Amino acid sequence: MGGFRNELHSLAVLVAGLIxxxxxxxxxxxxxxxxxxxxxxxxxxxxxQFGSQVGIFARHDLDINYVKGANGSAMVAAVVGGSADIxxxxxxxxxxxxxxxxxxxxxxGNYDIDYTFIAHKDAGVDxxxxxxxxxxxxxxxxxxxxxRGGATELYVRKMFxxxxxxxxxxxxxxxxxxxxxxAGAFTNRQVDAMASIPPSSTLIGPDNLDVLVDLNATxxxxxxxxxxxxxxxxxxxxxxxxRRLPRISARRSSRRSTT
Numbered sequence: 117m118g119g120f121r122n123e124l125h126s127l128a129v130l131v132a133g134l135i136x137x138x139x140x141x142x143x144x145x146x147x148x149x150x151x152x153x154x155x156x157x158x159x160x161x162x163x164x165q166f167g168s169q170v171g172i173f174a175r176h177d178l179d180i181n182y183v184k185g186a187n188g189s190a191m192v193a194a195v196v197g198g199s200a201d202i203x204x205x206x207x208x209x210x211x212x213x214x215x216x217x218x219x220x221x222x223x224x225g226n227y228d229i230d231y232t233f234i235a236h237k238d239a240g241v242d243x244x245x246x247x248x249x250x251x252x253x254x255x256x257x258x259x260x261x262x263x264r265g266g267a268t269e270l271y272v273r274k275m276f277x278x279x280x281x282x283x284x285x286x287x288x289x290x291x292x293x294x295x296x297x298x299a300g301a302f303t304n305r306q307v308d309a310m311a312s313i314p315p316s317s318t319l320i321g322p323d324n325l326d327v328l329v330d331l332n333a334t335x336x337x338x339x340x341x342x343x344x345x346x347x348x349x350x351x352x353x354x355x356x357x358x359r360r361l362p363r364i365s366a367r368r369s370s371r372r373s374t375t
Contacts (some may be wrong), residue, residue: 150201152204155294187294231271234302235310240307257309261310295315
């Protein structure tokens, strides 16, 4: 229930942000069109779509156009390239783009990270060893991520480095998408373990998987530390935004901007 309330809060803030974007554009049309680069079959993608379906955006004279991206990197590219006005992706994708010169503005935190790292029950992982030691049991295995170079891969890499492993040599990454595609790849044993974004685990079924790491519950141990310190010059982030960094919304700006 708390997660649903957080989603509704995110939707309310998103509406406010989109209204501000439309007003700043100085248009005099009765309805403003905003294009969102969104993911496919993930929980965060449902947030703006819910707003459209129940008429929240229409009540504020906003017409939302959706451009679906295969992964977070594609969504960022859509905004940078101008085919979309706004997107919602992992912070680990937005800030490197800004560092490389992309004219993006961070608008708000969306919700706490909801990834889990799951494996087949017969994958041979002994969780009693504790995190991160048990990840060594996956050496030589196929690991599913939403897309190569995306946020899920970055988090998985961090976990395996925590275990003293080399993610470029000790495991093999397989891009499996999200939603039904990811669930199908897992069920059909195309991967031994995977980073799961809701609703993939629900589609797979709790009896058919073992949750090895809940990144929400263990984010202080697993998530990429000190994101802003990875860049030079450091990207300035408000404390309120920093608390909600795992998933953020960003838009193009007329000039390079940090927040």
